[in-house]
């Protein structure tokens with residue numbers, strides 16, 4: 678994959694995240710890693726000077742195995758795939774790393790960087806550095822119907838805001 682500047686990115690984040698989905702991956706070769714499918718998240722700019730830092734927000738429920746890796750590691754990746762890998766993403770979003778090597782079962786190839794992991798089959802990878810973690814809280818919901826709809830078990834997501842520090846695209 679080749680490195681590009683974040684300013685060269687051309688995509689619709691709503692389509693990319695919500696419709697194509699992404700793999701959220703934390704961990705590395707030495708310490709182990711885990712990945713899960715995510716379709717909720719944001720890309721934008723926050724903090725810093727001169728327009729803000731390029732940032733990504735991901736939302737992880739407490740019961741995900743990936744969460745332990747997100748909490749332990751400083752870096753993580755968001756990987757986006759060509760359409761043909763949708764089935765693999767479906768698999769990784771319905772099986773847990775608690776139960777075994779789901780990456781091998783999904784047929785994806787991990788690529789290990791310095792403190793992070795992504796996948797050889799990805800068309801786009803955002804390497805992120807964790808800046809801020811906080812749970813979504815019940816009192817924060819102005820529209821309470823979202824609680825009934827998305828959190829009947831009150832398992833509110835943790836929000837992870839990361840600085841996008843590297844952008845890799847299929848070369």
Ligand SMILES: Cc1cc2nc3c(=O)[nH]c(=O)nc-3n(C[C@H](O)[C@H](O)[C@H](O)COP(=O)(O)O)c2cc1C
Nearest residue numbers: 713714715716717737738741742743770772773774
């Ligand atoms: C299309 C799709 C989108 C998903 N989006 C999210 C998400 O944004 N946040 C989340 O916590 N779980 C999400 N999930 C569920 C996790 O991917 C799923 O529970 C996964 O098995 C967790 O794996 P793990 O236990 O190995 O971390 C999604 C699943 C699918 C299929």
